[in-house]
Amino acid sequence: MTRLPPVEPGDTAADELEQAVAEARAHRSRVDAVEGQLHVPNHIPSSERFAHVFFSLLLLMYASHGLIHDDLYIPGKWAPGVHLHGVPMWVMCGAMISAVASMLSVVVDHYDTRANEISYRRVAIGTQLLGWLLFFGAFALDGWVYQLATR
Template identity: 45%
Template sequence: MKSIYPHTPNHISPEERVKCILFAAALLAYGTFGWYSDDIFIPGKRGRGVHFSGAACTLIYAAFIFGAANFISVVVDHYDKRNNETQYQRFAKITRIGGIIFLILGTLVSIFE
């Protein structure tokens, strides 16, 4: 059944789209380099930061991939003209929760490894 109200797709500013693409690319590039060299470093705000290696490095890299997918979905949603905003919201929630879970798991593995 067609709605009587026309669907207006999301409008994301060009600056916001560029930021999302660049941040996703940076996450993937830094994560891939860190995973390949088996050392992902997360700098600390007031401390020395944390180095992740081994299984913890792989889990943190998975969190980076989820984060990049979340940023890319913002851009894809802008260009998608179909009325499926709820699917994009669900995808954003899943990638956000998945990223947080992998980040926590990576931290725990790093502590107990």
């Protein structure tokens, strides 16, 4: 590894930035110079990226299976679980798709080297909020439909 000479007092800010970028690249870091600032993009470990992609695919396959058979089973911890059909099932599948979008935003953020981590964080938070609303909405809708059917 080669060390660069220290920046002299007469050097410009551009020279300092160039030296900082060169030093970071010497350490094999992904760096960008964004609007005169040194930016090091997020690094998500490969095991976490793999887990996010793997569970996203599992969740998509489970939602697809439920849609194909018009029966989405949501297991319970202390109860036998709930079978969703019709509109409540579609709402729950929307919640699952929101969860997939939230997980995949983390993976996409790793590969995007631009300085927009806050945008991906907002997408993740927004899709999580939407997913929880749809999740509880599906159960509320299922209870409402059940009440109408038993009248």
